Amino acid sequence: MTAVPAWHIVARRSDESILVVEAAANGVETRRTELAVDGFASFVIDHPEIDRWVWNDTARWYPVLLDAGIRVPRCHDLRLAHAILSASDLVRDHRPLRAAAAWDAPGDVATPDQALFAFDDGKPRLPERPDEILAEFRRQQHALATAHDPDRLRLLVAAESAGALIAAELRVAGVPWDAVTHDRILTAALGSRPTAGALPSRVEDAANRVRAALGDVRVSLDSQPKLLRALHRAGLPARSTSRWELEEYDHPVIAPLLEYKRMSRLLSANGWAWLDEWARGGRFRPVYVPGGVVTGRWASSGGGALQLPRQLRPAVRADPGWTLVVADVAQLEPRVLAAISRDIRLADAARGTDLYDGIVAEGVVATRQEAKIAVLGAMYGATTGDSGRLVPALRRAYPRAMGYVDDAARVGERGGRVSTWLGRTSPDPSAGWRAVQAHASDVDAAAGSGDAARRSARDRGRFTRNFVVQGTAAEWALAWLADLRTRLWSMEPTPGPAASGSGRVFERRPHLAFFLHDEIIVHTPIADAETVATAVAESAERARALLFGGFPIDFPLDVRISDDAAKD
């Protein structure tokens, strides 16, 4: 008979020591060990049987372990779990959790050298003492055990915590980045790297052509107000300088201006300065922020990890002897919508094919492009234009799915909350929002206040409409990642060349290298690539089963094995 798995809770006892407490699932302590403050990694190495860690913040404790060459199987991240549980409508009594408000402090983004030692930066700090850690763990375990649907919420907390581990690991592994390819792309697009303070030749040339077309050799192209006034002087009645509006006009300045804006964007966002700062040592190491978006999506901080332009993807390049497995899910969000609404007809249209093609095949709309616009419009709440025009056809064909998002929108417009499939609940409306609504319903409300109230109500309705879909898609993606992480770890280390930039833990094993909402990149020894590709697909199926059980929706992947991550 095996014992019930214990949790191991790590906390800061004093400036000199940390404490590891072994506890049962109900939080009752069974053993405690005191360690020197720098003894955590060696303790973990000496206790490989420990497989479930509890800590206040993964970004605080895990980088130290990774740096020491240690990977942890699973954890319970108290900060992330607190954020979910204290807001979730599946939790019956939020009061104990909400009273522990110090847990709402934002997470630290710590590097290994500062994680355990930097204490005096003035930022709000998470609780870290043993009594505080244990008390919160017990509050959370109680909230989970007594929740309306404990299994779903436990799955969500486990997936969120696994995501925190993965985010730390992604930073250690990094995206294998070929600076030579990046430089070649920049040079082809912008001209060769200029000396400091100068513009690359092609950017300078485009700027000169814009100024010539405007008849103004001095105008600043980087200042929106100045550029807009210059356009007006040249006879263009533009209301903004955004690309989609400029494209409407027929004028000699438009082509070079759009060219300038495109090049200027590449230069300032991902030019040579970015290359110098973010791609040192053959790796791009983005800072991911798990749970950084209210819907549960990850955010990023620094480096623009979630905005890498497609143009630069050829610079993502496997190490010698290694390759990349690049996988993304086709139409993740509408598939999730079919599943959470139990809309069999939409699931049928999605099965075994491109979901948009499936909708066309059912005769709902005429073309794939129309299907795409209609589906996006339905999930985002479009009301005007072609998208708004196409949504009613979708509503007739898929009343369950559309009813689900329409209901979510109605709840949001009234000021209510909605929840994802696993129980992440949307935030309450702000005090300002409620005041606008209350003011509009006053008998002597000023003319126009009703319009403002209706507008902000509809804004919030679009948010809650999208929340249920985007948030559940994020849950599916976390489950996919977490399961894949385990499968990859079960593979044998490679006897071939090491991926020396990927850190001690990963340099001889297939490892996740990039994640972007519905896409992953695995960096793998060439010999393991097919096995990895199979694992990626099996994990997608496992995620489907974990979230949606027997409901017949599938999540088809586009999986490519390639030395670089160029798209199409």
Next chain:
DNA sequence: CGCCGCCGCGCG
């Protein structure tokens, strides 16, 4: 000088 909001645009 730093801070902050706005604009525009990259990603899903």
Next chain:
DNA sequence: AAAGCGCGCGGCGGCG
């Protein structure tokens, strides 16, 4: 073919 959701970042310019 639309301008509907969620983000982060760079550059500018107003403000204290």
